[in-house]
Structures are given as structure tokens and as C-alpha cells.
Amino acid sequence: MVARVIPVEDFDLVIFGGTGDLARRKILPGLFRRYLSGQMPVESRIIGAARSDIDSDGYRTMIKEAILEFGGEESQDSNGLDAFLAQIEYVPIDAKGEGGWVELAELVRNDVVQAFYFSVAPSLFGDLAERLHRHKIASATSRIVVEKPFGRDLESARKLNDVLALHFDEGQIYRIDHYLGKETVQNLMAVRFGNVLFEPLWNNHYVDHIQITVAETVGVGGRGSYYDKSGAMRDMVQNHLMQLLCLIAMEPPSQFGADEVRDEKLKVIRALEPIMPHHIVRGQYENSANGPSYREDAENPRSHTESFVAMKCHISNWRWSGVPFYLRTGKRLKARTSEIAVVFKPLGHSIFEGQEEQQNILAIHLQPNEGIDLQVTIKEPGPGGMRLVNVPLDMTFAEALGDSDVEVTDAYERLIMDVIRGNQTLFMRGDEVEAAWGWTDPIIEGWEARNDVPKTYSAGSSGPDDALMLLHRDGRKWREIKG
Template sequence: MAEIEAFDLVVFGGTGDLARRKILPALFKRFCAGQMPSPSRLIGAARSKMSAAEYCDFVRAALREFCDAADGREVDQFLEHIDYVTLDAMGDQGWQKLADKIGTQTVRAFYFSVGPSLFKELAERLHKWELVGPDSRIVVEKPFGRDLETARALNRVLCSHFDESQIYRIDHYLGKETVQNLMAVRFGNMLFEPLWNAQYIDHIQITVAETVGVHGREAYYERAGAMRDMVQNHLMQLLCLIAMEPPAKFEPDAVRDEKLKVIRALDTVEPHHIVRGQYTQADNVPGYREDVGNPRSTTESFVALRCQLSNWRWAGTPFYLRTGKRLKSRDSQITVVFKDAPHSIFGPEAGRHNNELTIQLQPNEGITLDVTIKEPGQGGMRLMDVPLDMSFAEALGPDADAPDAYERLIMDVIRGNQTLFMRDDEVEAAWAWTDPIIKGWQARGDVPKPYDAFDFGPDMAAQLMRRDGREWRGIKA
């Protein structure tokens, strides 16, 4: 396990939902793994008026709820590294106290677990109170703007106070163990890389399906929709990793340069290659419009689209992206569908068969390769497809260390490794591709197609594939 230098991590919004659910449990697990050496500290900062002891009680409750950490010696030891300051992001209250609490550690990380409207204020006050040094880093969560114009404005604000090498735009999907393995499978196995192109691959599907609705995020989601919330960032990042050229080295800018080339190679998506949907009431569960309290809402909770890349590796190979709320099951996967053999020696009665590589992101992370074999029994050569299945939990055993995405990403911030974080030009290129799609919907007055909650999405999404003689994989019933 890589050694970690002692650090101070200040979490602005330290009493918020993200801190409670993800940041605090992630840091506790890394503490238990020996990656929070003394005198490292986590300092929560928020408007809530509470003492350090009261914040420790808050942290203890979060650990009990979200990582099953029963009260004990490890929790008590972790809490010794916790401090808190009541702070006003828009004014000067509490900033001197924060300056007094921060130690002499070279590595200082500031996690902006707040809305983007506060980024400028926080950045200015960090510099005003001389809290930023050469090895200081800031972590910012999405949304990175809501269009190209606001993304550029946000980047200008951040880059006016910090060097790009100090800015960590976090996308938790890139921290998932299976997403890491996607790069290992592609670039670490000679078996796949010669076949990873339009000559051998028929198409690629990326699905991120959720059973949850928008409860708790109504105001944000009504402004964003599935396109801004999921496609522009999470699915775009998965597309980049599956389609990118091999970087010269596994280094931050080398990897991000290749991802940027993928985004810039994306063709414009035609309107008939996009399906928007909105879940409706079913099984005593309210529909999207009931959830957000807007009976005329035209915000999409589901998007399916077909896109293509104009480059030598992928010319003519379609990529199908799909994501939605209130679908049949929670199922996120990437499926690489290889082409049929150019000629079947077994005749038409053997049926059509092809190889598929499936990278399961959640749940039950793992990789499956479908291969064609003879169906057991007599009576001729009948073919069937069987999976070569590698579940990470089974293959690596119960003692395998598979950290949560936030564990990995927070430690990468401390190490100063930006490989899994988005660069400013990457964010802006993604918006430059996304904006015309959204503006096209608005200009045409498109209304999302309804679909029943806990179903597979609008019928038109299936038709999108059938027009090409294909069908969706995943979203297991």
C-alpha cells in the first residue's frame, strides 16, 4: 500500500449530506487502513454552530449509519483527528479560527462540498487568509456548470486563484474499481487490444440504470435533467475510457489528453438518434412530475442516444448510451459486442452467435466474456453462448481490498495524482458537445416520452436499437 504524507483536509460543507454519506466514511476507512498518519486532521467547516465535540458526535453517527462502524477503539482514535469550525463562506466570520487550526503540514486539501455559487467566495478567502501554499489542492464536485458558458466562467474563477495542477474536479464513477479495471483489461491484455476497433467490434453499449427517483434532489434535477446530470459527465467519462487510444504513459496529462481527443471526435447527434423519457406513476410510486411538484415539467429522467466517433479506430461503430431514473433495476454496465464471424460453417440452423465482453460496474462488480460453444447433446451441431464470468468478489476473495470510489479519489488528491480527475479543457469539450443537443430539444419544444416507473424506459428507446437491427443488453429484470 502506497505511503501517504501527513495532511490537513478541510471540508467546506462538513455537515452536509455528501460529507455524511461519502467523505467521512471514506476517510475513516482509509484511517483504518493506515493511510491517515499523525498529525493528519480532518477539519469540518460549515455555517452550523457546533463545538468540535458536537461535530465528533455528528461524525460518529455518520460512521455508524453509512459504514457500519460500531463505537470502539478505532472510531475513538479516528475522532482524535477531527476538528470543526463555524464559518461563513460569504463573510470573514470563522476564517481566523480556521487559520489557527490548520497545522504546518505541507499538503493541504480543501474540499468544496458546497454549491458552485460559493466557489469564488471560498477561493478568494483562502488566499486572503493565506491558507494556500504550493502543495495545496482544492476538490470540487459536479455540476461543473450547466452549459459551456457557465463551465468556462467557473473554470475562469477557479484558475484565477489556483493553478490547474491544484484543481481536482471529482467524478466518483472514475474511482470505481471496475472502471480502473477497464483500463487494465484494455491496455494490459494483448488478447483484447488488437480487436479493439471498428474492424472487429459491432457496437458498444453503456447503461447506467437506477431504481431511485429524484427524491431529495428535486430542485436540482428539475434544472438539470438526465442529460446534464449523467450523460455530460458520468457516461461521457465511461465512453472516453472505452474508446481512447493507449496513452504513452499512465500519467495524469497523458491519460487526459487521450480522453479529450475522444470527446472532440464525437459527431453531432441527430434528433432521431435521441430518446428522452420521464417516469410516470406505477406501483403506488409517484411519477416524476409529482416528485418535483410541477405538473407540466418537460425535464427528462431518461436519455438514450446513438453517437459515433470520427476517427480511424471507431469510424462506423455506433456507441449507444442510456441512463434513467426509476428503471427496472440498479444496473450499470458497459457491453462490447463483437461482430459475427465472417462466415458460419455450421449453417443457418446453428443460429447467430457473437462474443460479448461485459464490464459490470454495479452491482456485483465484475467482467464477463460470452463465448460460443457447442450445445451439449446429440443431433447435430447446435451452438450456444456461455459466459466466462469473473466476479471480483469471488475471484479475489473476501479479503480483497476494494475501496469505495471516494476512498480512492480522496487519497489521490492527497498524493497529488490527477489521473482520475477532469481537466478544464475536458469539461468544456464535453459541454460543447452536449449544448447543441439540449438547445435542439428546447428549439423543437420536445416533450419527454412517458414510461412506467420500474420498467425499462420508453418504447422508443428499444426502437432506437431495433432500427439498427440491435437490442439493448442489461437492466436485468
Template sequence: MVSRVIPVDSFDLVIFGGTGDLARRKILPGLFRRFRAGQMPADAQVIGAARSDMDDAAFREMVREAIVEFGGNGTPDPGDLDAFLERVAYQSVDAKGEAGWSELEDKLRDDCVRAFYFSVGPSLFGDLAERLRTFGLATETSRIVVEKPFGNDLESARALNRELAQYFDETQIYRIDHYLGKETVQNLMAVRFGNVLFEPLWNAQFVDHIQITVAETVGVGGRGGYYDHSGAMRDMVQNHLMQLLCLIAMEPPAQFEPDAVRDEKLKVIRALDPVEPHHIVRGQYGADEKQPGYRAHVENERSRTESFVALKAHISNWRWAGTPFYLRTGKMLRARASEIAVVFKDAPHSIFGAEAGRHRNVLAIRLQPNEGMTLDVTIKEPGPGGMRLLDVPLDMSFADALGPDGGEVPDAYERLVMDVIRGNQTLFMRGDEVEAAWAWTDPLIDSWEARGDVPKPYDPGSSGPEDALMLMHRDGRRWRDIKA
């Protein structure tokens, strides 16, 4: 099976923060993979922009090193890498001043797509947007890409949206969430809406509950200063997990078109009930014999910021009334894994008797590692001795299913950047989505701050605080094991 690559129109992509960590680890290696796949036009340009005083040759060498280190799949072909670097340039600019902007404008062409990636902190979004207009770099068809965090609460999100709206129309703003670029997330929509098998069962009548887990084995690392003012709720739940919840719960859009999809996602967020205080658990990882704990990592011995959150949510609409959604995310957990599990209800009557045990169908969508899906079905255990039942998975790993000729599964960033060039906003968040998510999240944060809530401690390498297990046990359910 050979994957089909659809070329995009010619483009000039300017990466503000082009010497930063995100550009080096994700954006530039992703662009190289799209170039190698034949998706980048021959005359496309990639221009790095930052405050550093650097010429084209020095920037190209930095890009070369980044692709070798983070490009994956072995050492890149030298010819391919040299050909890609010919399309790479650099311009020093001052985001808050005037230096470099006229020179950057001279590097851009008039007859192609212009896209500007803001791979910088949100405090610079407004400055960059204003200067793109002031110096004439942005046209009516230009696009800007902004990274999270999209605000720190509802008030700041609204302020950020207002600021960007002064210079760019909503159709030109691409708020990127890399989770939505994962192959499995998009396959979730294909499974739901492309198969008659699942959609008739995708409701409270047949689904017992849904679990969404995003687990990490690493700590806060070098992000301690940011993370201690953010926490797992702001850093993960408000955006990544919220987006997964929307895709799993939304109504079928009339068509696979940007605003149709985003309208349905927005309806889900607005239908979310407030979360009761006893339906949320916050945790903070401690120390072990190998490394210090969270408070040492963030250099704040009195920190009450959570590195783990588990909660139970309900959606008040006809499709999901009464069906709980359990969300959890955390750092320093047992395994690195992201999974959505749709747990279907028991058969209404078992003809095999109580001794056959309890068996349920579970559709598990794995986002990482080893993207794919499994469907647990109940069969008879082979051999004599009566009707003994067991659950077996029907497993579809994308790497196995596509075979050796299926091509590489694109990284989320390379897929999303190509969608920006195409002008396809389907997998990007709209401003009202972001504000609705904060409107649901803010009261949760305000309530535990008002109570003086202290996160529950948990051991590194565990599955989180014991209270998170009880969140499920009280309902007669259990979390699925976190497996790498």
C-alpha cells in the same frame, strides 16, 4: 491474496460543507475506512467546516453517527472509531464573509499537504477559493476538490473555470467524478492496455457496437428542485457517461500519467459527431399505484425535463469510424445497474450452418452492483445430438476473484480522496475536458428546446420508453437486459 495499502503523506483535509449529506454519506465514512486500512498517517487531520455553530465534540458525535450508519461492513470497532475521531475537528466559517477564517488557519499545519474539499454548491466555489487565498490558508502546493455540476452549460463552465483559475493553478484543481474512482473503471484500462488479447480487437474492424447503461430504480427524491432544471442529460450524460465513453474509446496514452490520459480523453470528446434528432430519445417516468410520477416529485405539472435519455453517438476517427455507441440512463427503471458492453462482430463465416444460430462475444464491464467483468464466449452444448452452440460467460467478480483475504474493495470516494493527497490527477477531469463535453452537449439540449420537444412517458419499473427500444431495433440490434 492480501491487498497492498500504500500510506500517503501527512495531510490536513478541510471539508467545506462538512455537516452536509455528501460528507456524512461518503467522504467521512470513506476516510474512516482508509484510516482503518492503515493508509492515513497518525498525525493526519480532518476538519469539518460549515456555517453551523458547533464545537469539536458535537461534530465528532455527528461523524460517529455517520460512520455507524453509512460505514458499511457492520458495526465499526469502537477503538478504531475513537482513534479516528481524535483526528477530527470542526470550525464554523462564513463562506461569503470573514468569520472563522483566521481560526481555521490556526488549525492548519505548515509541514504537510493541505487539501480543501468543496462539498458545497457551485455558487460558493469562487467565494471559498478567494478566501483561501485572502486569509493565507492556501499554499502553492494546496489542492482543492470540486464536485459536479461543473457549470450548467458551456458558458457557465467557462466562467467557473475562469473564476477558479484566478486563485488556483489547473494542477491544483481536482474536479471529482466518483464514477472514475470505481474499481471496475480502472480495471477497464488494465484490461485494455495490460493484455495483448483485447487491444488488437478494440476497433471498428472487430467491434459491432458499444452500449453504456446507467440505470437507477429511484426517482428524483429530494433533488427535485435541482433536477428539474438539470435533467438526465446535464446530470448524467454530460459527465458520468461521457467519462465512461472516453475511457472505452480513447487511444492508448504513452504512459499512465495524468495529462497523458486526459489528453486522449479530450481527443475522444472532440471527435464526437453531432447527434441527429432522430438518434436521441428523452423520457419522463409516470405514476403507478405505489407512488406519484416525475412531475409530482418535482412539483411542476408542466415539466418537460427528462428523467431518461437514450442516444446513438459516433466517433469520427480511424479507430471507431462506423461503430455506433449507444448510451442510456434513467431513473425509476427496472433495476439499478451500470454497465459497459463491448459487443464484438460475428465470425466472418460459420462452419456450423444457419441452424447453429447467431453467437457473439460480449465483454461486459459491471460498475454496479457487484463490480466485475464477464466475457461471453461460444461453446458446444454438452451432450449428443450434433453441434449445438450456446454462449456462456467467463465471469470475474472482484469479490470472488480476490477471495476472503483480498480486503475490501475501496469505495470510489475514498480512493479519489487519497489520490488528491498524493497529487495524482489521472482520475479527475481537466478544465478543457469539461468545456469540450459541454460544447458537444449544449447543441443537443438547444435543439430539443427549440423544437418544443416533450419527453416520452414510461412506466416506473420498466426499461424506459418504447422509442428507446426502437432506437436499437432500427439498426437490427437490441439493448442488453437491465439486471440487478
């Protein structure tokens, strides 16, 4: 099955921080793939803007090297790459000064969709927003894209929202979380709300518990100084895991529209109960044969920053009363995987001996292989009586849709195209971000007040033993972390 590609309108996309790592690894290679697919009009332009004092030819050379390195098989299309590069311009810019702004104003067109990607530190958001308006580059229909971290607590998030609100309406601001652009995350909504099979079971009458796991094999080497001021709670839980929790738990929106979906996600965050200290486990990886410790990577021998978090959450509403949500994320774990598992309750009564404890599980796999499987019970083939076995009904996208034809688009590609379309459904709203910080801040403040020290765990493991006990105390167990 070949994906149907719908071209977007003609646009000018300005990437502030256009020479940075994110632009080189994700944004521009993704746009190149959209260009090859026919989704990006040939009249559209990409304008890099950064401090580097190079010209457009020098920038095109830089981007060509980046696409050859990070662009995948598509980068071998030399004719397509040359044509794509011809649509790229560059302006040296001083975010806090006046250099380059007149030149940028002359380049950006007023009769096409305008999008400005703030791939820079949040401290520069206000400077960029103010200068875009002072130089009459942005208009009332322009769109801006801002990357996480969107604040480091509720107070800073509010200040960022206030700064952006001075120059842009909420409908112009796209707070990007690449997890929401993953094919399977969107399929989660399709599975829930597009099938009569699941939605009637999506409640505390049938669901025993839900597990959300985002596990990484890499440590913090190379970004240790940043991460040590953040930790897993700020870096992953407050945004990525919170968004996954909202999508799995939200009520059906009245329609599939941006505000309708985000209204329901906001209700989930506001219904989250405060976390009790004994319902959360912090961890920090220690050195092993697999590599250095977190403290060595962070170059902070006394660091108490967590590289792992596991927690038990409850949502106070009619649908989920009594259903625990178990969340965990960590670095230097045994495998790279992201998964949401909906574990249904055992049968009230089974006619088969030994089946009392067997449970159906709907597993949504986000990485490394996107797909969905449903664990069901069947009779084991062969003679010898009624022997039961659990098997997955598997839908891995590349296999189910045809490995050679299916196009599973990168998250950044999809989200950038949604910006051009003006579709905010998969982007966080300002009140949503503030509500998430409002729930997260007391947890972090509690750690600091108690001088909480993370539990150590071996690199390549499933995390601290205390995290296993979080479920064992409830008579449950984590699903195995496997790639």
C-alpha cells in the same frame, strides 16, 4: 488476496460543507475506512468547516453517528472509531464573510499536504478560493476538490474555471467524478492496455457496437427541485456517461500519467459527431403502482424535464468509424445497474449451423456487483451432436479474488487518497469539462427550440418504447437491464 495498502503522506484535509449530506454519507465514512486500513497517517487531520454553530466535540458526535449509520461493518470497531474521531476538528465558517477564517488559518498546517474539499454549491467556489488565499491558508502546493455539477452549460463552466484559475493552477484543481473511482472503471484500462488479447480487437474491424447503460430504480423524490432544473442530460450524460465513453474509446496513452490519459479522453470528446434529433430519445416516468410520477416528485405538473435519455453516437476517427455507441440512463427503471458492453461482430463465416448471428460480448459491470465477463461460444456438454451455447467467462472481483479477503474500495475513498498523493489521472481537466459541455449544449438547445416533450414510460420498465426502436432500426437490441 489482501490488497496492498500504501500509506499516504501526512495531510490536513478541510471539508467545506462538512456537515452536509455528502460529507456524512460518503467522505467521512470513506476516510474512516482508509484510517482502519492503515492508509491514513495518525498525524493527519480532518477539519470540518460549515455554517453550523457547533464546536469540535459536537461535530465529532455528528460524525460518529454518521459513520455508525453509513460506515458499514467497519463502524463496529469502537476503538478505531474513537481514535479516528480524535483526528477531527471543526470550525464554523462564513463562506461569504469573515467569520471563522482566522481560526481556520491557525489550524491548518503549512508543512503537510493541504487539501480543501469544496462540498458546497458552485456559487461559493470563488468565495472560498479567494478567502483561502487572502488569509494565506492555501499555498502553491495546496489542492482543491470540486464536486459536480461543474456548471450547467459551457458558459457557466468557463466562468467557474476562470474563477478557480484566479487563485489555483490547473494542477491544483481536482474535479471529482465518483464513477471514475470505481474499481471496474480502472480495470477497464487494465483489460484494454494490459492484455495482448483485447487491444488488437478494439476497433471498427472487430467491434459491432458498444452499449453504455446507467440505470437507477429510484426517482427524484427529495431532490426534485434541483433535478427539474437539470435533467438526465446535465445530471448524468454530460459527466458520468461521457467519462465512461471516453475511457472505452480513447487511444492508448503514451504512459499511464494524468495528462497523457486526459489528453486522449479530450480527443474522444472533440471527435464526437453532433447528435441528430432522430438519434436521441428523452423520457419521463409516469405514475404507477410503484409510485408517483416524475412531475409529482418534482412538484411541477407541467415539467418537460427528462428523467431518461437514450442516444446513438458516432466518433469520427480511424478507430471507430462506422461503430455506433448507444448510451442510455434513467430513473425509476426496472433494476439498478451500470454496465459497458462491447459487442463484437459476428464471424465472417461459421462452420457451425445456426452460429452466424452469435456474437462475443465483453461486459464491464460497474454496479451493483463490480466485475467483468466475456460471452463466448462453447459446445453444450452431453451427447447429441455439436450444439453450441453462449456462456460467460466471469470475473466478479469478490469471487475471483476471494470473498473474505478482497477489498473493493469505495470510489470516494480511492479518489480522496489520489488527491493526497497528487495523482490527477482520474479527475477531469478544465478543457475536458468545457469540451463535454460544448458537445452537450446544442442537444439541449435543440430540445428547447423544438419545444420537445419527453416520452412517458412506466416506472419499473426499461424506458420509453422509442428507445428500443433506436436499436431495432439498426437490427440490434439493448441488453436486458438487470441488477
